[in-house]
Amino acid sequence: MMNRKEFYEYVKDNVKEYLPESYKDAEIKLQEVEKNNGLKLTGITIPNGDQRIVPTVYLDSLYQEYIHGKDVDSCVGDVADMRIEAQGKAEFFDMGVPDILDYEKMKDKLQMRICDKEWNTDLLADKVVTEHGDFAAYYAVNLEENGEGISSIPVTVSLMNEWGGVSAEQIQADAMVADRKRGVTLMDMNEIIKSMIFGEEPENLLNEKMDMEAMENPMFCLTNKAKMNGASLLLQEDIRKQIGECLGSDYFVIPSSVHEVLILPDNGIFQVPELNAMVQEVNETQVERQEQLSDKVQFCDKKTAVMENAERREARLEKEKAEVKGGIHGRLEKAKAEIKAKEADKVPKNKSKELATAL
Numbered sequence: 001m002m003n004r005k006e007f008y009e010y011v012k013d014n015v016k017e018y019l020p021e022s023y024k025d026a027e028i029k030l031q032e033v034e035k036n037n038g039l040k041l042t043g044i045t046i047p048n049g050d051q052r053i054v055p056t057v058y059l060d061s062l063y064q065e066y067i068h069g070k071d072v073d074s075c076v077g078d079v080a081d082m083r084i085e086a087q088g089k090a091e092f093f094d095m096g097v098p099d100i101l102d103y104e105k106m107k108d109k110l111q112m113r114i115c116d117k118e119w120n121t122d123l124l125a126d127k128v129v130t131e132h133g134d135f136a137a138y139y140a141v142n143l144e145e146n147g148e149g150i151s152s153i154p155v156t157v158s159l160m161n162e163w164g165g166v167s168a169e170q171i172q173a174d175a176m177v178a179d180r181k182r183g184v185t186l187m188d189m190n191e192i193i194k195s196m197i198f199g200e201e202p203e204n205l206l207n208e209k210m211d212m213e214a215m216e217n218p219m220f221c222l223t224n225k226a227k228m229n230g231a232s233l234l235l236q237e238d239i240r241k242q243i244g245e246c247l248g249s250d251y252f253v254i255p256s257s258v259h260e261v262l263i264l265p266d267n268g269i270f271q272v273p274e275l276n277a278m279v280q281e282v283n284e285t286q287v288e289r290q291e292q293l294s295d296k297v298q299f300c301d302k303k304t305a306v307m308e309n310a311e312r313r314e315a316r317l318e319k320e321k322a323e324v325k326g327g328i329h330g331r332l333e334k335a336k337a338e339i340k341a342k343e344a345d346k347v348p349k350n351k352s353k354e355l356a357t358a359l
Contacts, residue, residue, distance in 0.1 A: 002072070007063050008042055011076050015046065018080035022048055031056070036258065036290045037119045046083050055086035089144070089151065100141065100153070103163040109141050110175035111152070111182075112232040114258065116294035128155045130172050132235050134296045134309055139175050150228055176236055183225030184233055186243060189262070192221060206239075210246055212265050218247075223260035231261050231293050237305050244302025252310060253298035254279060257291045272297060272310045 002010060012028050019026075026047050033041050033056065043056035062075045099105045115123065117136040127138040139155035153159075160166055184206060191202035205220065212218050222243065223230030233239055234253060243251065247265045252275060254262035264270055275297045283292050299310040 001067065004042075004063055007066055007072070007075075008044075008059055010072060011059060011062075011079055012044060014073070014076050015044070015079050015083075018077050019046070019083065023083075030059075033058075034123050036115055036123065037292055038122065039290045044079065048087060055083065055089070057082045057086070100159075101162050103166050106141050106163075107174040108178055108181075109143065110155070110171065110178045111140050111142050111150075111229055112137050112172070112175040112179055112235065113140055113229055114232040114235060114293065116255075116292075116296070119294070126156050126158070128157060128160050128168050128171055130168055133307065134294060134298070135235065137172065137232060137235055139171055145226065145228075179224065179233060180236070182230075184239060185221075185223055185225060185230075186246065186263070187221050187223075188215075189219040189221055190217070205246060206242060208246055209248065212247060212249060212267060218265055218267075220247075220263040221256075221260050222263055227259055229258060231255070231258050234261050234307070240300050240307060241302075241305035244300065244305060247302065250302050251300050253300055253307065255293035255296065255298070256282075257287055258293050259291070261293070266299070272299075272314055276311060 008030055012030055015028065016023060016026070023046060029045050031043055031045065033043050035041055041058050041060050043058045045054045045056055047054045057079050059079070062070075062078060066072055066075050114132075114135050114137055117124075117131060117134060120136065124136055124138060130137045140152040141155060142150050142152045144151040155171060160168070160171065185204045186206040187202040188205060194200070195202050210218075220243075222233055222239075224233060243263060247263070250266040252264040252266060252270060252272075254264060254275065256262045264275075276295065279297060280295045283295055297310040298307050299313050300307045
């Protein structure tokens with residue numbers, strides 16, 4: 001059985017045998033592609049003629065099929081089939097390449113993506129980035145969005161420079177507008193579970209004022225209408241404020257995945273260490289590495305819409321409480337010392353000497 005590297009080289013060396021004549025002069029390349037959270041995938045690119053946009057076919061899952069018994073040549077045939085299937089879409093995008101350099105035509109296609117800043121240093125290295133506490137926002141141009149998914153290109157610093165005079169702040173502002181047009185939804189998790197069974201779309205509660213006391217185990221999901229890359233809506237201050245108004249309380253933000261976040265009203269039931277432990281366990285057991293958003297629970301103030309790391313917030317409040325307590329104690333001691341000094345001044349000199357002798 002071939003190891004991973006040998007398998008990839010075998011695919012590269014033999015895939016032309018399964019492709020049409022138009023691919024006979026293709027310069028085939030293997031490349032490692034950086035994904036979210038340090039995940040690296042191996043892809044193969046097979047150009048067809050002089051097309052500028054060449055789709056990448058990822059080989060990692062095929063290698064897993066191979067080591068579980070699938071014939072290696074069947075895997076190579078699958079790569080060829082995926083490449084041929086992607087050709088029509090590649091030609092469509094290739095026709096639109098000149099438009100990519102026209103910011104006015106692209107700004108409505110922008111989408112904000114969100115990730116954990118600490119986990120994605122390499123991913124963010126060449127991207128246009130804005131920082132938001134524990135999170136970093138980067139941006140993409142969605143060339144196509146449909147029920148099958150999203151085809152996009154990242155907004156790199158070099159692409160921003162090609163747009164000429166467009167700043168990161170402008171890209172962020174336009175991406176936020178485009179994201180709102182994709183629909184903002186806040187749904188009851190209980191209703192989402194019911195919809196999976198009965199097929200009815202849950203109600204969007206974003207404009208509702210809800211009675212938390214009347215709800216059993218209130219938990220909500222914030223995402224977009226397509227439920228794709230919707231967690232970034234959390235970074236919009238007016239949306240955070242709107243959620244606070246709906247709940248009528250401060251709330252915790254659980255970083256469920258890059259597609260959505262969960263909202264828990266701060267009703268005194270949840271403890272931050274428990275929430276952090278829950279997120280870490282779910283990430284490790286339920287969410288694919290590429291889909292994970294973070295393991296850092298956030299807290300949002302309903303009045304100010306300020307969001308901060310929940311654990312650091314608790315530490316800050318404890319420190320402030322200690323400082324206040326220490327401050328009061330210090331002021332009392334100072335006041336006592338001043339009273340003693342005044343009393344000492346009132347004692348006659350001969351009495352003062354007698355007191356000193358007694359001491």
